[in-house]
Amino acid sequence: MSERSELTDDFDEVRDVTVIGAGPVGLSAAFWAGMREASSRVIDSLPDLGGQLTALYPEKWIFDVPGHPRVLAKELVELMRRQTLEQFDVPVHLETTAQRISWEDGLVVLHTDKGDLRSRTVVIAGGHGAFEPKKLPGYDMTPWEGRGAYYLVGEKSEFAGKRVLIVGGGDSACDWVVNLLDVAERVSLVHRREGFRAHEATVAQVMEAHAGGRIDLHVPFQIKAIEGNGHVERVRLFHSEDESREVELEADAILLQLGFKTALGPLKEWGLEISKGAIVVDPLMKTNLDAVWACGDITTFDGKLKLIATGFGEAAIAISQAIHHIRPEMKIQPKYSTNTGVPGAVEGDPTSPSA
């Protein structure tokens, strides 16, 4: 995603809503705010829009966003960027982390690592909080990071024509084996244990590719050494049960897919009611903090589903409530967009029967 935003000139402005998180749910919250003619801004600690979709699975198809028989994760983020940021004035602060919260003169103050942001309300769409990839136990990859060792796939094309060694035994490792087959020159999968923790269907695809000679499988093997002149060139593996058994492979890239550590991070200290690592909200998506709502993966309540589709609905509720809190005369139920259009961008249809 190339949409790096420098639009950070609204530090002195009081906005109606500050949305924490530029994942799909945060972007939809800003969209709903625009539809209610409320001003918003979005902040995210990551350098790109899209949350998990961009950081974890940009090249995967999503099949369960209603209205899209299937959509690539990165494409959905781009559509949301257009729907939200191109139609409404929504300043985006990337690489900006909300660290503390306070209240003054009827406003909420978010203290970020880039400065203080004031708004009438805050909507937290922080997903799993700040997430970082798990490192390889037993081998220090730091010297090879940026020199052929990857934790994330931004664009598949980065691996075009390369000999890629994927490390891991879970869903993402197996998914990338299958996904990179059409671009990489050669894909090898290394896992330290027998057996994979991935979805059966994906493991079957990996095994089929192996049986057809399209990938190399090294199980149970682990990384012993990496060699190269300033960049990964060769990898030495050892057998997990017999260290003297070694295999040497030529590789241009090592993709470590060992899972992610997620943590609510700074949000834990804000006095929010937390249950099992998520923010407890009531049916109105309200948190226990004054003028603070939450939506998306970060919330928990009876019947909670962690899905993009349900997150969109939670965002609509959170925003309607937040705007009603600021302007009690505004109805909770939005007017239909078929009638209103997109305020400031697209006309609605006043002749529509329900207008």
Ligand SMILES: Cc1cc2nc3c(=O)[nH]c(=O)nc-3n(C[C@H](O)[C@H](O)[C@H](O)COP(=O)(O)OP(=O)(O)OC[C@H]3O[C@@H](n4cnc5c(N)ncnc54)[C@H](O)[C@@H]3O)c2cc1C
């Ligand atoms: C491999 C994989 C496949 C998936 N497939 C599907 C699928 O097919 N269908 C589906 O519906 N769902 C799927 N999901 C789940 C889906 O991605 C999540 O439900 C969705 O991303 C939640 O969106 P969100 O906006 O709530 O959170 P996120 O996407 O996690 O975004 C939250 C953002 O908040 C930011 N943030 C957190 N704390 C702070 C802070 N203090 N300051 C600033 N920024 C902060 C984070 O950096 C992050 O960018 C999948 C997830 C994974 C991992």
